Amino acid sequence: MLAEHLRELALLNRGLDLSLTDRRGPAGDRSERFHFPGGARDFVALLDGEGVTPVHPDVIGFECEDPRMAGTLEVALRWRDCAGERVRGFANSRATAYGTHLEGLRDGVAAALDAYARTADPVEPAAAPGAPAPVGPTPIGPELVGEGLTAVVSVKLDHPEFEGSIRDVLGNHPVRACVAEAVREHLGAWLEEHPERAAAVVARILRGARRS
Structure with missing residues (x-):
């Protein structure tokens, strides 16, 4: 348990170099030494583990500061070609079950993917025999983006507000808009710079939407 905690701290704070001796x-x-210069990107790669087929090989990641939420945020994400999602949220290096940072992550991912899908007009999966053809692009909302997604969102705040019975929910309201805006901007730029990989991600999302 101690080793796992130190590993998590090192992943969330790239400047740390920790060791544990038994x-x-x-x-x-x-x-055992715990040092991860890639930060959240390394965390996503670790969550994916071995034997996972990624939709795109590179982990998308960025870090920035936003005075509106009096803190910094770091996000990393990658889609894989398998069911389910692995999305982890942290506030001041503390694991959270839910909160405004996780809501902002989904809002931003959905906004970036939906905007790209509408402008790039990717080929959608074919409808089943006898089914009516879809009219226009399928809207990509926050409820769709988690299928196959591995992501880490970590915020460090001057004044975190924890809620819930065990204080594992982040309640700072400005965080949602700040994270959503940063994710939309950085993911949107990545989609524009990597059209082939972007098309694969959008197709992955739309396949999940067709199955749901």
Whole structure:
């Protein structure tokens, strides 16, 4: 448990270089080092693990400061060609079950993907035999973007507001808009710069929408 906690801290704070030594065993000391220069990008790669087929090989990530929420934010994300989602949120290096930072992540991802899909007009999956053809592009809302998504959103705030019975929900209201705007801007730029990978991501989202 201690090793897992130190690993998480090192992933969320790229400047940290931590080590843990167990001196209890008769065979001598056992040590493990925790240092991740890639920060949240490394966290996403670790969550995906081995044997996962990514829709795009690179992990999309960025970090920025926003005075409107009196803090900084770091986001990393990648889609994979399998079901389910792995989305993790943190506030001041503390794991959160829900909150405005996670809402902002989904809002921003949906806005960027929907805008790109409408302007790029990617080919949508074919309708089933006998089914009516879809009219216009499928809207991409926050409820659709999680399928196949691995993501980490970490905010560091001067005055975090934790809510819920065990204080695991972030309640700072300005955070949602700040995270959403930053994600929309940075993910939107990545989509424009990598049209082939962007088309693969949008197609992945639309396949999940057709199945739901």
